[in-house]
Amino acid sequence: MTRPEWVTAPLDGPGMKVSDPRELLLGYLDWYRETVRRKVDGLSEDGLRSPVEPMGWSPLGLVQHLGWVERRWMRWGFAAEDVEPWPAGGDAEEFGVRAPTAEILAAYDEEVRRSRELAAGAALTDVARLGGRFTEPEQAPPLARILFHLLQEYARHAGHLDIARELVDGTTGE
Numbered sequence: 001m002t003r004p005e006w007v008t009a010p011l012d013g014p015g016m017k018v019s020d021p022r023e024l025l026l027g028y029l030d031w032y033r034e035t036v037r038r039k040v041d042g043l044s045e046d047g048l049r050s051p052v053e054p055m056g057w058s059p060l061g062l063v064q065h066l067g068w069v070e071r072r073w074m075r076w077g078f079a080a081e082d083v084e085p086w087p088a089g090g091d092a093e094e095f096g097v098r099a100p101t102a103e104i105l106a107a108y109d110e111e112v113r114r115s116r117e118l119a120a121g122a123a124l125t126d127v128a129r130l131g132g133r134f135t136e137p138e139q140a141p142p143l144a145r146i147l148f149h150l151l152q153e154y155a156r157h158a159g160h161l162d163i164a165r166e167l168v169d170g171t172t173g174e
Helices: 021-040 045-049 059-078 090-095 101-120 143-169
Strands: none
Touching: 021 059, 021 101, 021 143, 045 059, 045 101, 059 090, 059 101, 059 143, 101 143
């Protein structure tokens, strides 16, 4: 009996022998970040910026949203940095793509870089600082909880982008 290819294909994300929880969590989070970038690579400007129906957001708008998510959870949340957690215009501005594509992608990449930096300097058990997103000690989660939230957010939105990409130009797959 021949097994389907998906049964014998290697797992995505970090290496097959990785079992350390920190390495798995950060490895999968990075894999999904890279997946998001792969999903938008090769799209025309129009494909990047035009809202995809019936979703109502563009692929580039979703990438921009994920940059804001990184900022809200890691910089404002975990590190309690004094940063704007949302754009002034709310969801319309968070998902809207008014800036040049290169600027939006660079801003996203910078938020990811900063998140990686914050995670690298902390233990998974370190609790978010007070003063940003979390104002009371009982509200403040450990870094592991924040990273896991980011992971599920990326997994969900990578799936959304997969569908959007297929609707835009027929491209499918990882």
